[in-house]
Amino acid sequence: MEKPVGRTLESEDGLVRLRLLDIDHDVAVATAWYRDEVVLWGSEGTTELFTPERVARMYQVLSARGEVYIVEVRDRDAFVAVGDAALSPVGVPIVIGESAWRGRGIGRRVLALLIRRARALGYPELMAHQIYADNQASLRLYERAGFKIIGGGEEHGRPFFRLRLDLREAPTPATGSPPALL
Numbered sequence: 605m606e607k608p609v610g611r612t613l614e615s616e617d618g619l620v621r622l623r624l625l626d627i628d629h630d631v632a633v634a635t636a637w638y639r640d641e642v643v644l645w646g647s648e649g650t651t652e653l654f655t656p657e658r659v660a661r662m663y664q665v666l667s668a669r670g671e672v673y674i675v676e677v678r679d680r681d682a683f684v685a686v687g688d689a690a691l692s693p694v695g696v697p698i699v700i701g702e703s704a705w706r707g708r709g710i711g712r713r714v715l716a717l718l719i720r721r722a723r724a725l726g727y728p729e730l731m732a733h734q735i736y737a738d739n740q741a742s743l744r745l746y747e748r749a750g751f752k753i754i755g756g757g758e759e760h761g762r763p764f765f766r767l768r769l770d771l772r773e774a775p776t777p778a779t780g781s782p783p784a785l786l
């Protein structure tokens with residue numbers, strides 16, 4: 605089980621935690637993530653750099669729909685902010701903004717924590733509402749967690765998929781195994 609530590613959710617192995625967003629404090633560090641072309645291309649579908657104001661607006665919209673978290677990773681003795689994630693009935697977007705931390709099992713832990721949180725909140729299902737077909741890491745992440753493609757579309761000339769996880773059927777994922785890739 606994830607361990608709620610105050611207002612955080614922590615993976616079983618203690619390597620990743622989700623801390624509730626504090627907009628005033630977090631926008632400054634998050635703006636750098638939304639100036640990274642892999643993040644912009646993968647999550648927004650464009651390469652237009654975000655301003656701090658736009659990041660704040662995005663967080664306000666996500667906060668109005670559900671919960672927004674800063675993803676933190678244990679790096680030696682301290683937790684460092686590496687990205688963000690949100691949970692709402694219409695989506696569960698995850699961004700690992702620090703490139704050095706991508707592909708190291710963090711997204712998998714974050715998604716597992718959010719699935720558990722959604723269950724605790726009584727959600728019947730989760731949606732990944734727009735995953736670009738060429739975003740292999742993202743598709744793999746959601747499909748490995750049990751999400752199924754239920755539709756799709758096209759934006760900015762790029763095809764995307766819509767995926768759904770039925771929380772009444774899906775098993776509860778481990779948040780810290782298989783062993784750390786970190």
Ligand SMILES: CC(C)(COP(=O)(O)OP(=O)(O)OC[C@H]1O[C@@H](n2cnc3c(N)ncnc32)[C@H](O)[C@@H]1OP(=O)(O)O)[C@@H](O)C(=O)NCCC(=O)NCCS
Binds near residue numbers: 644706711712713745
């Ligand atoms: C997509 C993203 C959230 C995945 O998080 P991550 O921590 O990098 O992913 P993980 O290391 O947990 O890996 C998840 C799965 O994707 C696979 N994967 C990771 N990076 C990959 C890559 N570049 N290409 C193909 N597969 C990849 C992993 O092997 C793993 O699959 P497995 O469980 O079968 O081994 C992260 O890469 C990211 O933030 N990308 C930029 C923004 C974005 O596209 N966000 C998603 C849109 S909502």
